[in-house]
Amino acid sequence: QQQVKQSPQSLIVQKGGISIINCAYENTAFDYFPWYQQFPGKGPALLIAIRPDVSEKKEGRFTISFNKSAKQFSLHIMDSQPGDSATYFCAASINSGYALNFGKGTSLLVTP
Amino acid sequence: GAVVSQHPSRVICKSGTSVKIECRSLDFQATTMFWYRQFPKQSLMLMATSNEGSKATYEQGVEKDKFLINHASLTLSTLTVTSAHPEDSSFYICSARDFSGNTIYFGEGSWLTVV
Numbered sequence: 620q621q622q623v624k625q626s627p628q629s630l631i632v633q634k635g636g637i638s639i640i641n642c643a644y645e646n647t648a649f650d651y652f653p654w655y656q657q658f659p660g661k662g663p664a665l666l667i668a669i670r671p672d673v674s675e676k677k678e679g680r681f682t683i684s685f686n687k688s689a690k691q692f693s694l695h696i697m698d699s700q701p702g703d704s705a706t707y708f709c710a711a712s713i714n715s716g717y718a719l720n721f722g723k724g725t726s727l728l729v730t731p
Numbered sequence: 732g733a734v735v736s737q738h739p740s741r742v743i744c745k746s747g748t749s750v751k752i753e754c755r756s757l758d759f760q761a762t763t764m765f766w767y768r769q770f771p772k773q774s775l776m777l778m779a780t781s782n783e784g785s786k787a788t789y790e791q792g793v794e795k796d797k798f799l800i801n802h803a804s805l806t807l808s809t810l811t812v813t814s815a816h817p818e819d820s821s822f823y824i825c826s827a828r829d830f831s832g833n834t835i836y837f838g839e840g841s842w843l844t845v846v
Contacts, residue, residue: 655837661839661840663837665835665836716833718765718780719765719777723774724772724774726772
């Protein structure tokens with residue numbers, strides 16, 4: 620059973636545009652929500668993470684928005700670049716040190 | 732920064748043989764390591780959680796006798812795929828939780844091809 624639902628499955632954005640990926644969860648015990656970036660043939664790399672006590676976190680061009688009441692969180696990539704083309708996974712866990720429940724992933728293509 | 736190393740990065744083995752994949756935390760002690768499996772264009776699926784010095788906890792549907800996990804030290808966990816079959820071909824990724832318990836680091840993954 621997929622505990623974290625992610626959409627869209629794929630996304631095409633023009634260079635300079637905003638990429639938005641959404642995730643939803645059901646388990647209210649989750650309190651750690653990271654986003655990972657994965658390039659083909661590589662392991663996932665942590666991009667940014669948020670906890671439920673804040674509604675937004677920004678690191679460079681990456682922003683997480685978190686809506687606790689709706690049990691949703693999203694990743695915004697500002698000024699998207701071709702180098703951002705990768706698969707993005709949202710995840711959730713009960714604690715930052717526990718096993719992660721991954722979404723199905725979003726394949727992002729940023730066109731020149 | 733903290734690094735988790737997996738070896739080998741790619742391995743090809745014959746059907747019926749066993750293959751071992753190592754996961755090492757290079758500059759921190761990992762009391763817990765996680766093993767994931769990822770098929771092409773799919774998400775990471777947790778296979779098992781291994782704690783140093785104790786038996787691994789397997790997720791539902793994962794055969795513990797087929798996927799042997801050993802976490803003998805605070806810096807090393809191994810996954811052995813026994814009697815491998817072509818359907819075991821996949822990308823196997825480990826992650827490790829640092830001793831503070833606050834951060835998980837992922838390895839680069841190991842491609843297994845069973846022919």
